[in-house]
């Protein structure tokens with residue numbers, strides 16, 4: 001029996017990278033998948049086809065997580081189709097690395113509005129459904145940067161650190177309703193996001209990773225499966241690092 005059969009998993013930013021790997025991993029375990037994309041329409045289309053052939057139901061919707069009303073309508077559409085959400089994975093995110101001196105207000109706001117406010121926008125609009133079910137599971141994809149802080153990432157680290165505090169506060173608030181809220185803090189994972197980093201920076205980082213390599217998106221997805229499943233029933237408010245040991 002597949003572990004997530006008949007469960008409904010919502011993944012924001014599912015078109016590429018870690019979000020895509022999460023969609024594939026949960027579909028392999030029999031889940032019905034709702035995923036959003038922002039600009040990657042073609043990638044979303046092909047992922048939808050891929051998941052449909054595995055036998056799961058899929059809903060792929062365009063959503064800019066920065067927009068509160070759009071997030072409200074998105075959740076309404078999900079509930080119209082599936083009547084419930086079992087697991088929400090707040091994954092959509094961007095970087096825009098710059099020294100603070102060079103960081104414009106819009107560089108700051110874009111990252112905060114996407115990563116942190118986007119997490120609020122989708123979670124806030126889903127929480128009532130979890131509360132009514134007296135069951136729920138929320139996984140926020142934060143970052144090691146949100147724990148350690150990294151140079152040229154004041155905007156990104158602040159957004160990801162904010163996601164960690166959001167995770168802990170909400171976990172305490174909704175634990176009595178049997179809703180678990182956890183975060184994953186990936187280190188360097190091989191996706192398009194890493195391609196945007198400066199080459200010399202990436203070269204410097206690699207020798208500092210105890211496991212000696214960057215991670216793969218599917219290795220983050222495996223941890224999401226664990227946090228979403230019954231094996232982690234007694235875990236809430238935690239931040240699980242998936243970083244090859246970099247942050248220890």
Ligand code: NAP
Pocket residue numbers: 012013014015016017018019036037038039040041063064065066091092093094114115141142143144185186187188189190191192193194
């Ligand atoms: P990625 O390959 O660049 O994918 C980012 C995803 O987010 C895409 O699906 C993108 O959608 C979506 N997205 C971006 N802006 C959005 C918006 N305004 N509204 C809705 N969706 C939006 O990045 P990734 O590496 O998979 O990162 C996924 C998450 O992991 C992010 O939160 C990131 O901060 C976190 N993370 C990544 C790493 C890493 O090393 N890769 C490390 C730590 C944390 P479209 O393609 O459709 O625009």
